[in-house]
Amino acid sequence: MKLQEYQAKDIMESAGIPVKPGKVATTPQEAVAIYREMGGQVVVKSQVLVGGRGKAGGIKLATNETEVREKASAILGMDIKGITVKKVLIAPAVNIAAETYIGIVIDRKTQSPVIMVSPAGGIDIEEVAKKTPEKIFMTAINPFLGVLPYQARALASKLFQDPAQIKKTARVITLLYQVFVDNDASLAEINPFCADDTGELWAVDAKILLDDNGLVKHPQNESLRNLDEEIPEEVEARNSGLSFVKLDGNIGCMVNGAGLAMATMDIVKYFGGEPANFLDIGGSSSPEKVITAMNIITNDPNVKVIMVNIFGGITRCDDVANGIIEAHNKVGIKVPIVIRLTGTNEEEARKILSDTALIPVGSMSEGAQKAIEIAQTR
Amino acid sequence: MKLQEYQAKDIMESAGIPVKPGKVATTPQEAVAIYREMGGQVVVKSQVLVGGRGKAGGIKLATNETEVREKASAILGMDIKGITVKKVLIAPAVNIAAETYIGIVIDRKTQSPVIMVSPAGGIDIEEVAKKTPEKIFMTAINPFLGVLPYQARALASKLFQDPAQIKKTARVITLLYQVFVDNDASLAEINPFCADDTGELWAVDAKILLDDNGLVKHPQNESLRNLDEEIPEEVEARNSGLSFVKLDGNIGCMVNGAGLAMATMDIVKYFGGEPANFLDIGGSSSPEKVITAMNIITNDPNVKVIMVNIFGGITRCDDVANGIIEAHNKVGIKVPIVIRLTGTNEEEARKILSDTALIPVGSMSEGAQKAIEIAQTR
């Protein structure tokens, strides 16, 4: 779950990380009102969950009310990579003297959080990793010990030379780790972490991704979701305990299990078709889940046929069959459904589905080919 | 560092442990004023840092203003094991249905905190350990993991059978461990931890000892010290970085190093004398420390002679010699000083001490025997 810059900054600021106090506006009028209290030079920053805001013109400086109104008007409503800007952050500008990078991620190899720092801040860290890998310094953190003072100090000394700045940076690294752990984040990043012309240090931009699995421990963080920027079907799927990703094809897929769902998309592509989505109905599927899944798939006008692929383990085939029949009756599905069911309670499922309009197939390959055939003729 | 019951309860209550909210009075009038707001049946409890308050008559029930005034008057000013009661805690009485024990200590063997619980609460846990050891249940806690939910649950189920009470008790165990860790305690104890006649659970008495070494991490806890109940010389010694324990004999001891200081007391006793104190001037001793040490020793009117025993490692013998001479000049020490100095800068020290009234000796044994001889003739 991605947080907006202003949300990430709020969290970091309450943890004690130095952030210039900004406010969010949804209209140019609000932006001006905020500016009146702030004065001086400010930066007007679009709040969207995509990268490249600066290049897209979504970040501007302003030094008076007129400029603030102009810039805010220009940015609000702007389209950045398909997302309409609905909020801008107004914050005092920092006279940047040095830009560095501090980030924390989960590393699969060491099975622990890893802190990365670089004196080359202000640009995408993946760029730095590619072009100047010697400018990235990493320390794996023992999840029981957390960042030790000596580790924070050593990392900080890669960013600054001045002893006072090293000390403050070490503190920021320690606090950022606390933010990471306290929220079960999967990424916590300050880029750039800047020294201004007086030597003060500031988190000028901030990014936090929360571990979706960690939300069970922090239910209050659910309120930070930015539903605006999500695809409504993906939201609906998540709320129903389904996993859904929208794609561009015309063959809807409904599968139990993430691996099998990917393999189903892949096999559709392999035989020359185009999958319309990834959809995992998960284990322990109830008829209600199947109904929701069917609804979500058929919401997409591109979908010409649905391929159901169920291999029962926890999922019982009869539950799925009942769900599909119910969905048919309730929702009134207009597109053909190719259906492959095997595994637990397979026989019962077959009985339930006999004498319906559904098209049974014996294997994934057969199902994919059948679905493609139907899609091509509709 | 020992905390009073009311201090321990304050800490536990802010951690979320259920404690009947009480208040502390230093006069019977205050006690009555507190009672007026409280009403009902209350308990008037002497606040002193020694055990056996109940047996000594320092804990009484009261059910109206007159009783509260009477009991508070009786308890305030009372002497319990040499300590004069200066404060009483007034708290609503609990109608006790069951008394259990929950305690956390540091275990040297497993090198970790250990949680002990017993369904036999309300009496000294060491009594329980002696008479019915099968009623004590212990779990060593991994210092990185803390109390795991399964551990808290298993311990709680040794105290209560009712599922709701088990759940609440597990929570109290977890919170008590948090109190222990957050304050670097060496003991955190609830005895008794009671169920009342409605099934509610209460920490009826509470005890916390803080790890003296841990205070460096929690300087705010210094304000919780009960200087009233300490021997003034021990307080003065601690404030000067010395370690002092008062004893009943007449031979003052000043030694560097705890082990050698104990061995010096032991050797005095071995040769038939009685040590007046334990005093470790520590490493890196400055002349100021030696002066303070001399002052503290000679404050005791019993002291007839002082035995100085210095084996220099970090401590430099010349520092000690200078300190003793300075102390002599400033304080005007009236008792003879037997002095044994060996180790770092021993030669310089000997030179400094020549032509003084001090009595040099060559060994611990000689020093002890000489000191005893002097003590017997004065």
Added chain:
Amino acid sequence: MAILIDDKTKLVVQGITGRDGSFHTGQMVEYGTNVVAGVTPGKGGQEVHGVPVFDTVEEAVKVTGANTSVIYVPAGFAADAIYEAADAGVELIICISEGVPTLDMARVTYYLKNKGVRLIGPNSPGVTSPGYCKVGIMPGHIFRKGNVGIVSRSGTLTYEVVNAITEAGMGQSTCLGIGGDQIIGSNFIDILKLFNDDPQTEAVALIGEIGGTAEEETAKYIEAHFNKPVVGFIAGRTAPPGKRMGHAGAIISGGSGTAADKIKAFEAVGIPVADIPVQIADLIKQKLSK
């Protein structure tokens, strides 16, 4: 022989009174697994499918000698259940729970490493050694005892492969899912070491998916150390970057973790990669007939 579980397995089911725990206990008992105990705090003394329930794993182990645990508790309680099993002396823990917080797992795996306890999962469909027993949620009827080891990051996709192998007239030594999360107790290499030493296993099917670089590292390990034929499959060739494909670990991020990279890594060390799951059976047959 088989790996991990066999006729010496004595299983304790953590979360046995829940919907999944109870259902699959029945399935496991029916398959012939020696389920000796179940655990649900506060429900000690009950029975589920004839299996006695205890309040704690410690008691269950003490009374029944259980040496393997399977965990069906909700995600938020999974870490505690794993610690409890490890502390009670269980040697092998198989965690089915899905959605366990990643940082919980970082701590758990560090703890277990120092304790010498083996964990499979979380988010694993379990382990099946046909002819001996099954632990987890795999459908038992698709298996047949044989010489193919199967290790996978997936659940149902694995059943698909098992089914294909069985229908092709072959069978499995042991089949297991290591779990689809970012941090898991045992990885491909840990399991391959066991297959290498297992005389029953003559070939291995390795089923990977997008996200991370486990397949790339495994390819290097196989080239250097593994002595038996391996065939592979990678799910997610059509997955878009930056999207989590169901499994917490199945995400292409920063251009790394693509199916193409993984397929390349496999093929570079001579591991044939099936285009569709059912082909795995053919590839194994070819390898074994050589």
Added chain:
Amino acid sequence: MAILIDDKTKLVVQGITGRDGSFHTGQMVEYGTNVVAGVTPGKGGQEVHGVPVFDTVEEAVKVTGANTSVIYVPAGFAADAIYEAADAGVELIICISEGVPTLDMARVTYYLKNKGVRLIGPNSPGVTSPGYCKVGIMPGHIFRKGNVGIVSRSGTLTYEVVNAITEAGMGQSTCLGIGGDQIIGSNFIDILKLFNDDPQTEAVALIGEIGGTAEEETAKYIEAHFNKPVVGFIAGRTAPPGKRMGHAGAIISGGSGTAADKIKAFEAVGIPVADIPVQIADLIKQKLSK
């Protein structure tokens, strides 16, 4: 031979620019210890008594190959210094700092156990192997190379014993203080194992004190496993209960940890206990002449 430190010791001093660190670095260099590096964050590039100072232990180890560390930092920073040394690959850490919080040490000892790094202390006077080198704060001039191993919970009391042994015409193999705190890195038994295997050591003096039950456990260990003569001393026969006698660990609590108990435990397994420190030399002489 000696134990722990010898002519292969390459020492890094943590906290070298502090008052104690700098003074004792001079003393150690003078004694002949191979002090290869010092560490104080932010002071890299300086020199102390000719020893180069680094910002981190990692650098110091990388540049100088240091294999042993001695720590002179203030109590609140000691745990961090120990972790830093352990993580940098130092094999032996000797912590002089006094007053380290007990829970810090609970975490540190658990961490080191799993890392296989040996810690002496905290609150240790150090280790001296006469003829090879000394690490810590012991006065070098009282030592003489010989065959008596000395292990103690104390500092200055140990010097007293060393002195007595030297003056009696004998000498020491290795002498060390394990520290007077409740939780310490190495206990008597850990050290006795090393003395048992050290051919230079022919007898051991064991100097205990009130508090805890380490001496009682050591007596049992000696009876079962230790092959060389041992003589003992226990400080604190006159200590009152419930009072901390200087050392954090020297306290009689709940009637346990008395000198009488410990003396009894020693004598029960045939370890003679000296009444006054100087007698230890006589007792050793008797044991060795048998």
